[in-house]
């Protein structure tokens with residue numbers, strides 16, 4: 001006879017859940033319609049019905065180690081069809097928000113990222129940092145808006161690449177990568193704690209790197225799950241928006257990395273670094289294509305969010321991310337437009353705002369909604385590793401084992 005387990009509800013956790021989007025969990029009467037209609041739920045031990053029950057019972061440990069919350073891509077189909085208006089899709093999103101907010105410290109950043117009232121602090125850190133750099137450069141040049149010998153505008157005169165890119169963004173990037181490493185380690189530790197039911201005779205678990213490669217190849221590159229998620233509702237705007245944003249970020253990351261490399265190659269005399277680039281320079285063209293793609297993706301996703309009249313159409317999490325990417329794109333484009341039209345003051349002001357927004361996008365990444373992109377990939381790789389999802393399962397062939 002199996003040992004009875006005493007359920008210890010975490011009432012504080014239930015309140016926290018209710019305050020970040022799970023306010024209707026008590027309405028659920030476990031009909032399982034949500035699990036039936038979910039296009040992404042595996043057949044065994046399906047979601048999100050069980051998560052609704054766990055949430056009602058306040059089973060924090062079980063939910064924080066629940067890999068299935070990361071399999072949900074928030075298409076909203078379950079919420080649309082729930083006969084009780086319990087919003088299971090919103091519960092899954094709230095769980096993810098709580099999870100990546102608390103996976104790793106400093107916890108205050110997670111708290112600041114959860115509410116608009118902390119926005120001044122988030123903006124204040126990079127704003128003061130770059131203002132100091134601007135003041136130092138202005139005192140060196142004797143003006144806050146200096147130009148080169150031939151009257152050309154160079155961002156580097158006020159914001160030298162060494163200070164603004166290498167000495168700030170490189171340590172920031174290392175900090176963010178280390179934070180993700182710790183966060184993923186903690187996430188996997190939570191997954192490992194969960195009991196699993198093994199089905200006899202199925203495949204062996206895969207190596208995590210093999211699983212990660214499969215996720216990148218089959219899901220990240222193609223954004224297949226986003227596509228599947230919107231298919232039933234005949235709405236591909238989320239898929240298209242995410243795809244544009246993803247490839248634009250890839251293009252802009254390549255440009256930034258190559259620019260930084262050429263800057264250092266110039267210092268060591270290997271390559272002559274000339275910045276700003278000529279308009280038809282391939283790197284400049286790639287940057288412009290990336291910027292256009294970013295705006296297109298943002299238009300898709302903003303339009304979708306505005307048209308979304310669902311209960312959680314305008315959470316701070318969603319708007320913070322969209323807002324900050326909009327500011328990055330607009331200030332980046334304006335800096336270039338003002339520079340080409342030789343508007344010195346406006347160029348530096350736009351570029352200053354651009355640096356602040358890029359800092360906010362990168363520096364707070366592990367606690368922002370964009371951070372879940374990284375955690376989701378890590379979780380999907382883990383899910384494949386243990387066989388929770390696999391090509392075989394999707395094809396209804398060799399099922400592995402279930403959690």
Ligand code: SF4
Nearest residue numbers: 028029031032034082
């Ligand atoms: S969330 Fe809604 S659809 Fe899902 S089990 Fe509960 S009542 Fe049914």
Ligand code: SF4
Nearest residue numbers: 038072075076078089
């Ligand atoms: S929001 Fe979509 S993917 Fe997530 S549980 Fe509901 S139906 Fe499934």
